[in-house]
Amino acid sequence: DQWHALHTIWALQAGKDVYIEKPVCRTIWxxxxxxxxxxxxxxxxxxxxxxxxxxxxAEGVAAIQxxxxxxxxxxxxxxxxxxxxxxHRLPWYPNWLxxxxxxxxxxxxxxxxxxxHYDWHWQWGxxxxxxxxxxxxxxxxxxxxxGNPAIPxxxxxxxxxxxxxxxxxxxxxQLAIYDYPEFPVFFETRGTPAxxxxxxxxxxxxxxxxxxxxxxxxxxxxxxxxGLYDNEGKRLTAIRGDGGAGHMANFLDxxxxxxxxxxxxxxxxxxxxxxxCHFGNISYRVGRPxxxxxxxxxxxxxxxxxxxxxxxxxxxxxxxxxxxxxPLTLGPWLELDVPNLGITAVSGNGQESSSLEQSxxxxxxxxxxxxxxxxxL
Numbered sequence: 530d531q532w533h534a535l536h537t538i539w540a541l542q543a544g545k546d547v548y549i550e551k552p553v554c555r556t557i558w559x560x561x562x563x564x565x566x567x568x569x570x571x572x573x574x575x576x577x578x579x580x581x582x583x584x585x586x587a588e589g590v591a592a593i594q595x596x597x598x599x600x601x602x603x604x605x606x607x608x609x610x611x612x613x614x615x616x617h618r619l620p621w622y623p624n625w626l627x628x629x630x631x632x633x634x635x636x637x638x639x640x641x642x643x644x645x646h647y648d649w650h651w652q653w654g655x656x657x658x659x660x661x662x663x664x665x666x667x668x669x670x671x672x673x674x675x676g677n678p679a680i681p682x683x684x685x686x687x688x689x690x691x692x693x694x695x696x697x698x699x700x701x702x703q704l705a706i707y708d709y710p711e712f713p714v715f716f717e718t719r720g721t722p723a724x725x726x727x728x729x730x731x732x733x734x735x736x737x738x739x740x741x742x743x744x745x746x747x748x749x750x751x752x753x754x755x756g757l758y759d760n761e762g763k764r765l766t767a768i769r770g771d772g773g774a775g776h777m778a779n780f781l782d783x784x785x786x787x788x789x790x791x792x793x794x795x796x797x798x799x800x801x802x803x804x805x806c807h808f809g810n811i812s813y814r815v816g817r818p819x820x821x822x823x824x825x826x827x828x829x830x831x832x833x834x835x836x837x838x839x840x841x842x843x844x845x846x847x848x849x850x851x852x853x854x855x856p857l858t859l860g861p862w863l864e865l866d867v868p869n870l871g872i873t874a875v876s877g878n879g880q881e882s883s884s885l886e887q888s889x890x891x892x893x894x895x896x897x898x899x900x901x902x903x904x905x906l
Contacts, residue, residue, distance in 0.1 A: 530552060530554075530555045530649075530650075530655060530656055530657065530661065531555050531632070531633050531634055531635045531654070531655050532633050532634075533549055533550065533552070533553055533554055533555065533559075534553070534554045534555065534556075534559035534560065534562065534563050534634075534902060535633060535634060535900060535902060536549070537549045537553070537563050537566070537574065538562060538563060538566045538902060538906065540572075541566045541567060541569075541570040541572050541574070542566065542570060542906075544570065544572070545572065546572050546573040546574070546780075546784050547572065547573070547574045547575070548574075548575045548577065548777065548780050549574060549575070549576060549577065549796075549799075550577040551576060551577045551578050551665045551666065551669075551799065551802075551803065552657065552661045552662075552665045552799075552802075552803035552806055552807075553576055553796065553799045553800050553803050554800065554803055554807075555634075555635075555655075555657070555894075556807065556891070556892060556893055556894050557804055557807055557808075557870050557892045557893070558892055558893035559893075559902065560800040560803060560804060561800075561870065562902050562904075562906065563796060563800065564796060564797060564800060565906055566906050567796050569906055573780075573783055573784055573787070573789055573792065574795065574796035575776075575779070575780035575783070575792055575793070575794055575795065575796075576669075576794040576795070576796060576798065576799025576800075576802075577776075577794070577799075578665060578666055578669040578794045578798075578799055578802060579666075579772060579773030579776040579794075580666055580669060580670050580752070580753075580772070580773050581669060581670075581673065581773065581776070581793040581794040581798075582773035582774070582775050582776035582779050582793040582794070583753060583754065583770040583771060583772055583773045584770060584771065585751065585753065585754030585755060585768045585769050585770020585771065586670055586673065586751070586754070586755070586770060588754075588768050589674070589742075589749045589751065589754075589755055589757070589768050590673050590674050592749070592757055592766070592768075593674055593742055593744060593749055594674075594676070597757075598744035598745065598746045598747040598748065598749075598757065599744045599745025599746040599747075600744060600745050601674065601675065601711070601712050601742060601743070601744050602712055602743045602744060602745065603712050603713050603714070603715070603743050603833050604671045604674060604675060604712070604713075604714045604715070604740060604741070604742050604743070605714075605715045605716075605717065605733070605740070605741045605743070605833060605837075606664065606667030606668060606670065606671050606714070606715065606716045606717070606739070606740045606741075607667070607716070607717045607718070607719075607733060607736070607737075607738065607739065607740075607741075608659050608663040608664060608667065608716075608717075608718045608719070608737075608738050609718075609719045609730040609731050609732065609733075609737040609738065610659065610663065610718075610720060610730065610737070610738060611720060611721075611722055611728055611730060612651075612659070612693075612701055612720030612721075613693070614693040614694070614695040614697075615642045615643060615644070615648040615651055615693075615695045615696055615697050616642055616643030616644075616695055616696065617641060617642065617643075617694070617695050617696045618640075618641060618642070618643060618696075619641070620639035620640065620641055621639055621640055621641075622639055622640065623640070623645050626645075631645075632654075632655075632897070633897070633900040634896045634897055634900040634901060634902075635654045635655060635897065636654060636895070636897060637897065638654065641696045642695070642696040642697070648697075650662050650699070651696075651697035651698065651699045652696070652697065652698045652699070653698050653699065653814070656699065657699065657806060657807065657810050658699025658700055658701075658703065658718070658810065659699075659701075659703075659718040659720060660686075660699075660703060660705060660716060660718060660806045660809050660810055661803065661806040661807065661810065663718070663738065664705075664716045664718065664806050664809075665799075665802050665803055665806050667716060667738075667739070667740050667752075668707075668714070668716055668802045668805050668806060669794070669798070669799070669802040670739075670740045670752075671714050671716075671740055671742075672714075672798070672801065672802055672805075674740070674742045674749070675709070675711070675712075675714065677798060677801075678709055679801060679867050680707075680801060680804050680805060680808065680865055680867055680870060681707040681708050681709045681714070681805070681808075681865065681867075682708055682709070682710065682864070682865060682867060683708045683862050683863055683864050683865055684705065684706065684707050684708065684805070684808040684809055684812055684862070684863050684865065685705070685706050685708075685809075685812050685827070685860055685861065685862045685863065685877070686703060686704065686705040686706070686809040686810065686812040686813040686816070686860045687703070687704060687813065687816065687819070687824055687827075687857050687858060687859040687860060688700035688701075688702045688703030688704060688718075688813060688857060688858060689701075689702055689703075689855070689856075689857050689858050690702075691721060691845060691848070691850050691855070692721045692848050692850065693721075699810075700718070700813060700858070701718070701719070701720035701721060702718070702719055702720070702721065702841060702844075702845070702857075703716075703717065703718045703809075703813065704716070704717045704834060704837055704838070704841065705717075705806075705809030705810075705812070705813075706828075706831060706834055707805060707808075707809070713831055713833070713834075715831075715833060715834060715837070716806075716809065717837055719731060719841075719844065721844070721848065723844075723847075724847060725847070725848055725849075731840075731844060734748070734750045734758075734762070735750060736750050736751065736752065736755075738752050739751050739752030739755065740752065740755075743833075746759065746760065747759045747760055747765065748760070751768065751770070752770075753770040753771065753772040754767075754768045754769045754770025754771075755768050755770070756768055773793075776793060776794070779791070779792065779793045780792070780793075804870060807891075808863055808865065811860075811863060811872075811888050811891045811892070812860030812861060812862070812863050812888075813858060813860045814860070814887075814891060815860060815861065815875070815884045815887045815888050815891070816858040816859050816860035816861065817858065817859065817879075817880065818856040818857070818858060818859075819856060819857060819858070819859035820856065821842065821852060821857075823859060824838060824857060824859050825838065827859060827877060841857075861875040861876055861877045861880075861881070861884050861888075862875065862876045862877045863875055863888060864876065870892075871889075871892070872885065872888050872889055872892065875888055
């Protein structure tokens, strides 16, 4: 993730069109610089949120937006995917690649996990956990159903890293709430199995990964395609998808035609979905241990989040996690400057002044020379 912005900007400066994987950036500031570079150099940039090219999701969006099931009440995206321990070992450097270059813009620190590849997702210097790894896919779908809104007016997250005792820093249990004016959007990740000693994951309404769009008279549930259901869970329509098999072809078609409006996942939308992930993680990262009652009170205006909070408690109880001894981390509400993607205030954690300063720092963090992005591009 730490290389996505720099790769993209260098390629744009070299006159190239770009297909960039998700999340498009590691920080909010990086994404803003990417957008500015795309405009300045007039190139085409597609984001690797393949579900934006899934005809099944498109069919579901059209059905929901037609009003067939009434108005949207809330959207709940989830990723229940088993994530095993990444281990813990004494600090070491891999001697079989240019590790200094691998780190790029982020601080070059020794590894304390077992392996270099993939498990970088679970440490803050190089990843954002499953919120930015898988959540960006699901939030791109959620935003599509919602009519592609910008970032929400505020965001909050709570969770923790449980059951695995390893070098991971990102939460493997997390719920983020995005407070849009029309209805709330939630993303939940759970990397621990339904029962100790198994690999089976929990599910909600028949899915372990995907998006549930609850409307007045029914709901959509799915990921690669899905289905429309009434409120008793009876399937009304089955929708087949292909996971976005034509996503790269869409990018190449637009490279040839230069009709940017035909991109399935343009950079601006991919950045907004990524930014939602980052705001959720920022809230978590400046959070503090909280009691169950504090979390319950924070969620009192969000019945869906309250219900999932109960489910999280029950899930951890199955694994004999004592939340009084190892409490969940509750972040503050981030009040967001929607046009400028800033943070205007934080509230609800009793440490507002320091949390606001730290939150604003995490919008950009630091860049290590010579792998820095110029302010002026």
